[in-house]
Amino acid sequence: MRTSLGRAELLVTGSAGMLGQALLGAAHAAGTTCAGVDLPDWDLLDTEAARRALEAVAPSVVINCAALTDVDGCETAAGREAAFRVNATLAGGLARLCAASGIRLLHLSTDYVFDGTRAEPYREEDTPNPKSVYGTSKRRGEEAVLEAHPGALVVRTAWLYGPAGRKNFVEAILRLAREREFLEVVDDQRGSPTHAPDLARALLGLARLPATGIVHATNAGSTTWHGFARKILELSGVAREVRAITTTQLGRPAPRPANSVLDCARLAALGIRLRPWEEALGAYLAGRGGGAAPGVQPGPPAPRA
Numbered sequence: 001m002r003t004s005l006g007r008a009e010l011l012v013t014g015s016a017g018m019l020g021q022a023l024l025g026a027a028h029a030a031g032t033t034c035a036g037v038d039l040p041d042w043d044l045l046d047t048e049a050a051r052r053a054l055e056a057v058a059p060s061v062v063i064n065c066a067a068l069t070d071v072d073g074c075e076t077a078a079g080r081e082a083a084f085r086v087n088a089t090l091a092g093g094l095a096r097l098c099a100a101s102g103i104r105l106l107h108l109s110t111d112y113v114f115d116g117t118r119a120e121p122y123r124e125e126d127t128p129n130p131k132s133v134y135g136t137s138k139r140r141g142e143e144a145v146l147e148a149h150p151g152a153l154v155v156r157t158a159w160l161y162g163p164a165g166r167k168n169f170v171e172a173i174l175r176l177a178r179e180r181e182f183l184e185v186v187d188d189q190r191g192s193p194t195h196a197p198d199l200a201r202a203l204l205g206l207a208r209l210p211a212t213g214i215v216h217a218t219n220a221g222s223t224t225w226h227g228f229a230r231k232i233l234e235l236s237g238v239a240r241e242v243r244a245i246t247t248t249q250l251g252r253p254a255p256r257p258a259n260s261v262l263d264c265a266r267l268a269a270l271g272i273r274l275r276p277w278e279e280a281l282g283a284y285l286a287g288r289g290g291g292a293a294p295g296v297q298p299g300p301p302a303p304r305a
């Protein structure tokens, strides 16, 4: 039995996930009517279910957050097959349905489409060269979406955390700092920690603009996972040693780009700027209250104890 859906201006697919939840909150705050669909009630791999969701909601905009984001899990045989089905086939199918009904589509993608060898931040026109199965499936999804729906906008983002109360890297660091004498965190991957509610507000802005193609959207500035962890503890007033380790020492199954900083100049030219990551992190920490959610979000490399 599926949850019923009412008419709304915006439909968020993958609405139970990290960014999906942030989007529902941002839409509510902005007074935008919004509906969400996710597993298990709505399996968007089922084209008929996706079609019924679009018909029931009749949105002017769809923001597709549905994805398989377990970067290491994607490296297994079963994970690989699932990753391409969800991150590429589902995305392309949804784009076809949206194009046929004249619905604007924003599709989320990732910094992991790049190999990380560029010394500078990556621009939208830089050539993707994903190294992981996850990154490859997401790149395939970008291509499928833009081919099926030339009016779609692919939004690449990175290193998401928030809203408060969910498993994420920040909560994992705070939990480990309570449990361990010291932390070990990767210091040879650079990116831009991005507050999902900040990105959600930017996405609502992008939904109203006629921009198509690809745009990069992260909080401003960059750091390593080690730098991010240290800042989390510093801003939380927690004194705990954070030792720097290498990606090789961590030994995760999926390769990650050493540099995946995204150049957000196109976003700025569209009139949208996300605040510096340190400022966003401060706001997250100030707003999270006492109830830390334990665990590590699968996306980022887990801090090692």
Ligand SMILES: NC(=O)c1ccc[n+]([C@@H]2O[C@H](COP(=O)([O-])OP(=O)(O)OC[C@H]3O[C@@H](n4cnc5c(N)ncnc54)[C@H](OP(=O)(O)O)[C@@H]3O)[C@@H](O)[C@H]2O)c1
Pocket: 013, 014, 015, 016, 017, 018, 019, 020, 037, 038, 039, 042, 043, 044, 045, 064, 065, 066, 067, 068, 069, 086, 090, 108, 109, 110, 111, 138, 156, 157, 158, 159, 160, 161, 299, 300
């Ligand atoms: N998290 C990051 O750091 C990060 C970084 C860069 C880009 N992104 C991109 O940003 C987007 C949102 O990421 P996120 O972190 O919010 O992901 P998330 O928390 O994993 O949420 C994705 C949601 O999609 C759902 N989903 C999977 N298969 C589905 C299907 N067949 N039908 C309907 N829903 C389905 C998932 O359900 P289940 O959990 O039940 O599978 C989950 O609730 C993704 O496109 C991701 O690639 C994320």
